[in-house]
Amino acid sequence: xxxILSVLALVICxxxxxxxxxxxxxxxxxxxxxxxxxxxxAIKNKMTVEQGERLKFITSEKNRISKEAQQLVDAKKYDKxxxxxxxxxxxxxxxxxxxxxxxxxxxIEGNTGAAIILYHQGQDHVDDAP
Numbered sequence: 001x002x003x004i005l006s007v008l009a010l011v012i013c014x015x016x017x018x019x020x021x022x023x024x025x026x027x028x029x030x031x032x033x034x035x036x037x038x039x040x041x042a043i044k045n046k047m048t049v050e051q052g053e054r055l056k057f058i059t060s061e062k063n064r065i066s067k068e069a070q071q072l073v074d075a076k077k078y079d080k081x082x083x084x085x086x087x088x089x090x091x092x093x094x095x096x097x098x099x100x101x102x103x104x105x106x107x108i109e110g111n112t113g114a115a116i117i118l119y120h121q122g123q124d125h126v127d128d129a130p
Contacts, residue, residue, distance in 0.1 A: 058091045069101065078109045094125035 065087050072081035082105055088098040099122025107115035 061091055062088050062095070062097075066097075066101070073105055073108065078105050081105050096122040096125050098122075099125065 065084055069081045069084035072078075072084055082102050085098045085102045085105070088095050092098075099118050103115045103118035103122065106112075106118060
């Protein structure tokens with residue numbers, strides 16, 4: 001305890017030691033800041049890559065579903081096409097394209113009331129779209 005007090009008294013009383021300690025502390029803090037910045041950048045880059053891969057996967061899934069749904073529409077299997085378009089919501093819950101496609105299907109089959117409702121639902125989600 002006496003040694004700690006002696007060192008503390010020396011540091012407090014000696015301006016040269018204070019300056020040296022201050023510079024040493026600044027360098028150490030600067031090195032830590034740099035290390036933390038590099039670590040944060042590495043994490044951010046990894047997250048960006050993972051997000052990019054996830055986005056590619058989601059886009060390919062939505063494209064696949066859309067093609068399958070369009071084939072069902074062409075085959076006049078409207079209810080199955082609607083079910084297929086609904087699958088898109090698990091990848092993007094506010095996917096306005098899916099709403100408009102389902103509305104188009106309902107319009108094609110002559111169900112104008114359901115089409116209008118779906119168009120409105122899609123419009124309600126425009127601000128939620130990424």
